[in-house]
Amino acid sequence: MIACRRYRCVSCGAILTVVPRGVAPRFGFQQLSMAMNVGQAEDWGLSLPDGSRIHLWLMPDGRWIAHRDATDPSLSPLHAAVHVLTATPLGVAVAFLGVVGLTAVAMSRA
Numbered sequence: 001m002i003a004c005r006r007y008r009c010v011s012c013g014a015i016l017t018v019v020p021r022g023v024a025p026r027f028g029f030q031q032l033s034m035a036m037n038v039g040q041a042e043d044w045g046l047s048l049p050d051g052s053r054i055h056l057w058l059m060p061d062g063r064w065i066a067h068r069d070a071t072d073p074s075l076s077p078l079h080a081a082v083h084v085l086t087a088t089p090l091g092v093a094v095a096f097l098g099v100v101g102l103t104a105v106a107m108s109r110a
């Protein structure tokens with residue numbers, strides 16, 4: 001058993017699990033070639049049978065930070081698109097622009 005600390009992000013509400021220094025990724029984790037940059041030095045992922053993924057960030061100071069991605073973007077291009085739209089700031093921007101666009105269309109018809 002590994003003792004981890006959990007924190008809630010004050011801006012997005014995400015739960016982050018901080019894994020102690022010295023705990024290397026094992027048990028099928030793959031190093032990821034692409035991920036949103038939050039200051040991490042490396043990204044590691046473990047696909048889960050339910051279509052989600054455990055995502056580890058190796059920070060420059062040696063800490064490991066883990067979170068669970070609801071959709072594993074490595075499964076298919078569709079999964080990658082869903083992940084970008086639901087788990088990144090780009091998805092929030094697309095949703096905002098969609099609401100603005102629909103509002104503009106609705107107001108032009110009124």
Ligand SMILES: [Zn+2]
Pocket residue numbers: 055067068069
């Ligand atoms: Zn992630």
